[in-house]
Amino acid sequence: MSDPGDMEIEVLVVPDCPHQQLAEERLRQALDDAGLDATGFTTRVVADQADAEQSAFTGSPTILIDGRDPFAEPGTTLSLSCRIYRTPQGPAGAPGLDQLRQALHEAAGTAA
Helix, strand or coil: CCCHHHCCEEEEECCCCCCHHHHHHHHHHHHHHCCCCCCCCEEEECCCHHHHHHHCCCCECEEEECCECCCCCCCCCCCCCECCEEECCEEECCCCHHHHHHHHHHHHCCCC
């Protein structure tokens, strides 16, 4: 198992994404809650279709953990659009805190 602190986390967004701040705030909170407060993340703007295809970008915001989208749904097409997440509270512009915590624990190989 690798060191959880070595996780590479990236938030991919389209320019002026209305849910970027919410996704970043929830991700930071989930990292802190998971004891990964020293783990950072980067935010990258996906500006065109070619970049979307290269990044396997399925909408803004997309959160990649070690290059993998833990919230990917089969059959989703690559798109420079807003992304809607299915959360226990209903559709949202970013994953819920519990969903993010679970994804981080799974990526780190630790129990939630």
